[in-house]
Amino acid sequence: MSDTISPKERLARKLGGKTSDRPPVICPGGMMNAAIVDVMNATGHTLPDAHHSKELMTELAEDVSRMTGFENFGIPFCMTVEAEVLGSEINYGTLECEPKIQKEKFATAADVVFPEMKAFDDNKRIQAIADTIHALSKKHPDTPVIGSLTGPISTAGSIIDPMTFLKQLRKDKENSHKVIDYVTDCLIHYAGLMAESGVDVISIADPTATGEILGPKMFDEYAVFYLNKLVDAIHKMGKPAIVHICGKMEAVKLSVAQLRSDALSVDAFVSLRDIKNLFPHINTMGNLSTIMLEFEDAEKVKKGTRVLLKNNIDIIAPACGLSTSTPIANINAFTETVKSPQ
Secondary structure (H helix, E strand, O other), X not given: OOOOOXXXXXXXXXXXXXXXXXXXXXXOEOOEOOOOHHHHHHHOOOOOHHHOOHHHHHHHHHHHHHHHOOOOEEEOOOOOHHHHHOOOEEXXXXXXXXXXXXXXXXXXXXXXXXXXXXXXXXXXXXXXXXXXXXXXXXXXXXXXXXXXXXXXXHHHHHHEOHHHHHHHHHHOXXXXXXXXXXXXXXXXXXXXXXXXXXXXXXXXXXXXXXXXXXXHHHHHHHHHHHHHHHHHHHHHXXXXXXXXXXXXXXXXXXXXXXXXXXXXXXXXXXXXXXXXXXXXXXXEEEEEOHHHHHHOOHHHHHHHHHHHHHOOOOEEEEOOOOOOOOOHHHHHHHHHHHHOOO
């Protein structure tokens, strides 16, 4: 089967809960971005310039897939796009350092001004991402293009001072819900632009929406509710959705099982084997330690990868965001072991 099945079909089968020859090995972009320094230095297609250019973004996405062995294209290369459109100031970083929020637009949830969705249509970075998705999907029809979104809670916490925002989730629920609901509608609109451009899968990373930060009650009230609203809308577009949740799962394990995504991606210290045993309906994704990938040798990377294969994890991927200094040799050891585990 491995000689006839394409990477796109392999991923689609796994996301659909069907059998395949082996797990796909992917890195979906956004928070989990594989545009590492080794790749950029070797090719000359570099960040931060590639955040703004369709041509450079396309070339860098192709470089990453070709040189790392990940079986997908994953864009964009950061988590700041949505916050920028909604008014926050962005530091675009350097070749070694990913973009970050320089200054949130609003001090409190009550201060948030809600621009029209046309802001997404007119934004140049959004246009570059949409054009890149279209170019990659046309040029590489057998390789899945994954569009990455920043989740509702994390996006809201990127346009409002985050410490204030987290307090207001408890103290000002009315305005908090109003903001997160609006942000979710923005993400649905953005996902629609990706879908129209030919994206195959949409991945949602919501690192602020953890059980440790929110606690079980607010995790249900905010994270599960709005992630499911987003996932349901993506499904109506005819696209599968992956959700990544950071942090420990003990306090929110039952809640996570209520997410309606097509795969669940988690941190390295969460046992995907336990999740599979407790919740057979969940397609598991992950979760090789990014610390291992950055600092250990290739043999340890291979050993860690074989554990994931032994545990029948559905989709193999890094557990979280890769450091830009991760050695290309370790990533190759990771992806090659999935493809040829002997």
